[in-house]
Amino acid sequence: MSGLQIVVCVKFVLDPKDISEESIDPATGTINRANYKLVINPLDKHALFAARQLQKIAGGTVTVVSMGPPSIVEDLTETLALGADKVFLFSDPLFAGADTLATSYTLASGIKKFVSSFDLILCGARSLDGSTAQVGPQLAVHLGIPWVTNLSAFNWQQDRFVNLKMKLEDGYLSFAVKPPVLFTVNRDINQPSPPTLMDIVMARSKNVTIISAQDINLESNRVGLTGSPTRFKEIFYYPTKRKKELLFGSPEEMVKALFQELRTKGMFGQ
Amino acid sequence: MNFQFTAEQELLRKSMREFAETQIAPLVEEMERTDKMPLDLVKKMANQGYYGVTIPQAYGGSNLGHVARLITLEEVGRISAAVSMSLQCLQFGGGCLNNSGNEAQKQKYIPDFIRGKNNAAAAITEATGGSDPSATATEAIEHDDYYLLNGRKVFITNSDIADMAIVLAKTKDEPKKEFSTFIVDKSMAGFRAGRVENKIGFKGCGTGELIFDNCKVPKENLLGKPGQGLAIALKGISEYGRVGIIGVALGIMQASYEAALKFSRERVIYGKPISNLPAVYYRIAEIYADIEASRLLAYRAVWLLDQGKNADVEIAAAKFFVTEAALRCTRKAMDIHGGYGCVKEYAVERYCRDAQLLIPADGTNDIQRTVVGRTLTASKK
Numbered sequence: 001m002s003g004l005q006i007v008v009c010v011k012f013v014l015d016p017k018d019i020s021e022e023s024i025d026p027a028t029g030t031i032n033r034a035n036y037k038l039v040i041n042p043l044d045k046h047a048l049f050a051a052r053q054l055q056k057i058a059g060g061t062v063t064v065v066s067m068g069p070p071s072i073v074e075d076l077t078e079t080l081a082l083g084a085d086k087v088f089l090f091s092d093p094l095f096a097g098a099d100t101l102a103t104s105y106t107l108a109s110g111i112k113k114f115v116s117s118f119d120l121i122l123c124g125a126r127s128l129d130g131s132t133a134q135v136g137p138q139l140a141v142h143l144g145i146p147w148v149t150n151l152s153a154f155n156w157q158q159d160r161f162v163n164l165k166m167k168l169e170d171g172y173l174s175f176a177v178k179p180p181v182l183f184t185v186n187r188d189i190n191q192p193s194p195p196t197l198m199d200i201v202m203a204r205s206k207n208v209t210i211i212s213a214q215d216i217n218l219e220s221n222r223v224g225l226t227g228s229p230t231r232f233k234e235i236f237y238y239p240t241k242r243k244k245e246l247l248f249g250s251p252e253e254m255v256k257a258l259f260q261e262l263r264t265k266g267m268f269g270q
Numbered sequence: 271m272n273f274q275f276t277a278e279q280e281l282l283r284k285s286m287r288e289f290a291e292t293q294i295a296p297l298v299e300e301m302e303r304t305d306k307m308p309l310d311l312v313k314k315m316a317n318q319g320y321y322g323v324t325i326p327q328a329y330g331g332s333n334l335g336h337v338a339r340l341i342t343l344e345e346v347g348r349i350s351a352a353v354s355m356s357l358q359c360l361q362f363g364g365g366c367l368n369n370s371g372n373e374a375q376k377q378k379y380i381p382d383f384i385r386g387k388n389n390a391a392a393a394i395t396e397a398t399g400g401s402d403p404s405a406t407a408t409e410a411i412e413h414d415d416y417y418l419l420n421g422r423k424v425f426i427t428n429s430d431i432a433d434m435a436i437v438l439a440k441t442k443d444e445p446k447k448e449f450s451t452f453i454v455d456k457s458m459a460g461f462r463a464g465r466v467e468n469k470i471g472f473k474g475c476g477t478g479e480l481i482f483d484n485c486k487v488p489k490e491n492l493l494g495k496p497g498q499g500l501a502i503a504l505k506g507i508s509e510y511g512r513v514g515i516i517g518v519a520l521g522i523m524q525a526s527y528e529a530a531l532k533f534s535r536e537r538v539i540y541g542k543p544i545s546n547l548p549a550v551y552y553r554i555a556e557i558y559a560d561i562e563a564s565r566l567l568a569y570r571a572v573w574l575l576d577q578g579k580n581a582d583v584e585i586a587a588a589k590f591f592v593t594e595a596a597l598r599c600t601r602k603a604m605d606i607h608g609g610y611g612c613v614k615e616y617a618v619e620r621y622c623r624d625a626q627l628l629i630p631a632d633g634t635n636d637i638q639r640t641v642v643g644r645t646l647t648a649s650k651k
């Protein structure tokens with residue numbers, strides 16, 4: 001076997017460091033994206049880093065796929081520096097306004113067309129902006145492969161993925177699974193490090209291929225706004241207020257009072 | 271004219287910023303307290319390839335150039351001037367080897383240097399006065415197949431972590447003084463580090479003595495030819511040392527600017543953030559103008575280096591302008607913080623202490639003015 005064919009789905013999102021209440025247009029409830037820098041969705045960076053680590057053990061190829069406007073071509077160079085061998089950007093005016101269903105359909109169609117036999121699809125468990133956690137599982141369904149979500153760890157052994165650690169609210173589920181499969185990962189999976197200077201140099205010899213709707217065999221009524229059943233009712237800024245309360249007394253008394261206060265606020269269940 | 275960084279340089283800046291914010295920022299407090307460089311960090315930076323930014327790929331470098339080097343230093347300096355200073359001096363040592371070493375010397379020393387296994391210091395200054403390298407008293411006496419070095423260097427950055435040093439020494443007194451540079455490494459008996467200075471800033475970046483006590487240096491470790499020592503040292507000081515200081519300064523300025531801006535928006539008196547007070551926003555405007563002017567001077571100077579041009583005058587002018595601008599900016603940032611600027615909980619006092627160290631390092635600013643002024647007045651235009 002010539003190693004694993006690994007596909008990583010990457011979304012670019014607004015840099016949360018730049019966003020504040022003032023970024024949101026009060027009339028429309030939207031953010032003018034053109035004014036802000038984009039960054040790789042943080043969990044997708046973990047996914048890409050996991051792909052790179054896996055490639056070191058198992059060999060093979062790491063392919064990044066992303067759907068977005070053509071303007072993100074330059075941002076995608078970062079994924080090349082982070083270890084992607086190939087990058088496909090699915091970009092077409094027809095894809096605009098896509099919800100998770102249309103996005104996952106577009107990504108699936110693109111992957112089928114351009115990555116002939118994949119072993120593993122890696123996604124971040126959720127995106128920083130939409131935070132639906134839907135695209136990964138939907139993509140697996142479109143591709144007809146099994147999926148495991150919210151992984152904190154996995155290993156590769158001979159012909160299968162082992163020691164999968166799926167994070168639940170109160171513990172973990174453990175699996176072994178054979179490829180092809182889709183995983184979504186959370187931030188416990190690894191600690192991504194920024195590209196080295198040599199990584200940046202190596203990125204020069206690789207490039208990003210832009211793929212339009214025409215290049216993929218897809219049903220045009222299933223992409224973009226037309227293919228999106230989701231409708232936004234209202235978007236608004238939800239203000240969170242900080243409250244300050246001073247506690248007095250000896251340390252013991254203050255701790256007691258603090259816990260009493262937290263308990264009445266429901267911090268420790270009933 | 272094109273004032274844009276390339277996409278690759280932008281990517282470099284982004285990744286440097288990420289590294290500095292995630293790997294260096296958590297260490298700053300401890301470095302301030304212990305005044306020690308975490309060796310783990312030195313290794314990590316080596317793994318990231320930060321030492322080899324101007325060194326050809328044949329020796330393990332990335333050869334991204336001097337503009338790229340300035341970006342690395344600026345971004346590291348924004349988080350820690352001490353780490354940026356340490357990094358720049360290591361790059362200085364490596365740069366001298368690359369500029370002036372022969373093939374065998376490069377093969378022997380540079381790949382390990384880039385891997386972080388051979389920390390290189392640049393040892394020029396002596397107690398006789400950093401401004402006057404021709405007063406260098408460290409002597410190298412020629413023997414059959416070696417030189418015998420005796421002397422003491424002071425104020426050497428990274429003296430505490432150096433595995434090797436590029437050393438300027440006197441090789442002849444009569445009829446005319448002659449100086450040469452040598453590669454001295456820890457395998458050579460009689461080479462050791464002396465005391466480390468207790469500086470006001472750059473906490474964590476060691477500055478101290480290197481001592482040569484009957485140190486036998488094989489002849490093959492002569493860097494360049496006998497008598498070329500001053501030229502080799504001065505080229506290194508200009509293209510690496512001064513540029514390095516400029517990079518640290520830009521980082522400090524950016525940090526001061528961000529701190530001043532943040533504080534002025536958050537500090538409320540008279541029921542409004544102080545950023546509404548002209549006295550405050552004038553200072554912010556001045557800091558901004560200083561940073562912009564500094565960046566233009568600095569990046570143009572290193573751009574010249576990347577074009578293969580001599581930039582000694584541009585670099586010297588940038589060195590005194592940018593470091594003095596850094597000092598001005600850190601003071602203004604402190605002023606904006608009022609009393610809070612004088613307590614250690616806020617980083618601006620650190621920026622101010624660090625900025626003062628930029629003034630003498632790699633040639634005092636009087637010397638920079640001398641370089642610029644003498645060159646300008648000597649030309650026939």
Ligand SMILES: Cc1cc2nc3c(=O)[nH]c(=O)nc-3n(C[C@H](O)[C@H](O)[C@H](O)COP(=O)(O)OP(=O)(O)OC[C@H]3O[C@@H](n4cnc5c(N)ncnc54)[C@H](O)[C@@H]3O)c2cc1C
Pocket residue numbers: 359392393394395396397398399400401402424425426427428472477627630631632633634635636637640
């Ligand atoms: C943080 C730090 C790191 C350093 N790292 C290194 C290093 O890694 N390697 C290394 O070799 N050195 C290093 N140095 C030393 C540095 O290069 C010297 O401090 C500098 O050259 C000044 O030398 P000096 O301190 O002996 O001052 P002096 O040369 O004694 O100068 C004293 C004063 O006289 C003025 N002066 C001297 N000559 C003239 C002149 N011709 N015209 C006008 N004014 C003049 C100076 O400007 C200064 O105000 C470092 C210094 C610092 C502060």
